[in-house]
Amino acid sequence: MNRVTFVLGGARSGKSTYAERLIEATGLPKVYVATAQAFDAEMQTRISEHQSRRTGWQTIDAPLKLADALHSQRGKNNAVLVDCLTLWLTNLLIAEYDIPSAFHVLLGVLRSADHPVVLVSNEVGLGIVPENALARSFRDHTGRLHQMIAAEAGHVHFIAAGLPIKLKG
Amino acid sequence: MNRVTFVLGGARSGKSTYAERLIEATGLPKVYVATAQAFDAEMQTRISEHQSRRTGWQTIDAPLKLADALHSQRGKNNAVLVDCLTLWLTNLLIAEYDIPSAFHVLLGVLRSADHPVVLVSNEVGLGIVPENALARSFRDHTGRLHQMIAAEAGHVHFIAAGLPIKLKG
Amino acid sequence: MNRVTFVLGGARSGKSTYAERLIEATGLPKVYVATAQAFDAEMQTRISEHQSRRTGWQTIDAPLKLADALHSQRGKNNAVLVDCLTLWLTNLLIAEYDIPSAFHVLLGVLRSADHPVVLVSNEVGLGIVPENALARSFRDHTGRLHQMIAAEAGHVHFIAAGLPIKLKG
DSSP states (O other): OOOEEEEEEOTTSSHHHHHHHHHHTTOSOEEEEEOOOOOSHHHHHHHHHHHHHOTTOEEEEOSSOHHHHHHTTTTSOOEEEEEOHHHHHHHHHHTTOOHHHHHHHHHHHHHTOOSOEEEEEEOOOSSSOOSSHHHHHHHHHHHHHHHHHHHHOSEEEEEETTEEEEEEO | OOOEEEEEEOTTSSHHHHHHHHHHHHOSOEEEEEOOOOOSHHHHHHHHHHHHHOTTOEEEEOSSOHHHHHHTTTTSOOEEEEEOHHHHHHHHHHTTOOHHHHHHHHHHHHHTOOSOEEEEEEOOOSSSOOSSHHHHHHHHHHHHHHHHHHHHOSEEEEEETTEEEEEEO | OOOEEEEEEOTTSSHHHHHHHHHHTTOSOEEEEEOOOOOSHHHHHHHHHHHHHOTTOEEEEOSSOHHHHHHTTTTSOOEEEEEOHHHHHHHHHHTTOOHHHHHHHHHHHHHTOOSOEEEEEEOOOSSSOOSSHHHHHHHHHHHHHHHHHHHHOSEEEEEETTEEEEEEO
């Protein structure tokens, strides 16, 4: 059975809450892999809001080393939530990582996961083409990553207004 | 039976036309609750286009007092179209209303509606994160409102290219 | 039988690859109607990537005269891919064509197509309202075109993360 679920949605679409409910439903110990980094007060507020919902979760901070964090969960039978891939990708771009290679490593770890894992990401490609070249590049990387994760996942849900559209599984 | 239908979609997705057809299908007298305010010529053109389609409708202007407008419809057995929530929210922000409190009052009125009501709104959270802090705040409020309305509604339809995706009901 | 399929999706959503697979599945000779024009290096890179996937296809360049290109395919029993409508619309706007009239002519040709045709386009209306008036106008034209094509098509698929949501047919 494929253990990977991909939850995709817009800003404030309720995707994190939806993903948390999927994790809760497993009945397994809950691990939250956080990719967010607080660069400013606005980001800190968003992070605090998420944390306040997640009492009873073990938290692993993985702004960059997401594959390592997931790999560390092998053999433990926890249910693992990754929130979210777009922030991880932002961090990779800022730190000038090799993006295709980071994607390749992540996919390898997902393929061999022996526990449920739910990955959350923001759909960002449905607005007007950004004027900013960096934003266009970010959008392209994000779209490619989403296609790769969706191809690997057993279940893919698109969330709008808190409600899921089942894309796969 | 839940009388509330939520119609969500992008710009020029055909969501208003779709919502109007839902109202027409009830066979009841038609009321159009308009939240738009004409600040400029472009907006005036959009408003005129919508109005020309709506002969045979009673119109109530409610750029801010949407809950009052809906409350006034109790006991009348009209079918009520609210178009649209994103403009209402824009007006609330410009007038510096207390947003969470306005949402709370609106939800209360919807919960006790004794007539069909169709609410139209724009999905705005599926593009790149806006650089403008006000736009990010607007996007967050919109997303939260959509989740609340969708949770309350009996039917939720997402419109793309004039065609509905049924999210609920 | 309606021969027209409309494939709508975000940036890097996998919509072109998906559309190509629909064409391959017909087993007919493959024609690629390209609307892209290389104005800069970034665009040239995108075009080259698409071309490298399309060996074994006949290519017709139609940055503006899309209806003529489609009309030229009558009676040939080829499977025709148009990629993409948003670039065609961009070219029309730059060349100051009469947009409603160009849409009308395109729809007429689609209505009488005697071969499979798959049209690809970008959904661009699900982000924050653009500050730029030209971008708003582009978004409006795009939305109207999508509604018209979707109404004409026998099949409409919305693509996210490489996966289709069936809107029609």
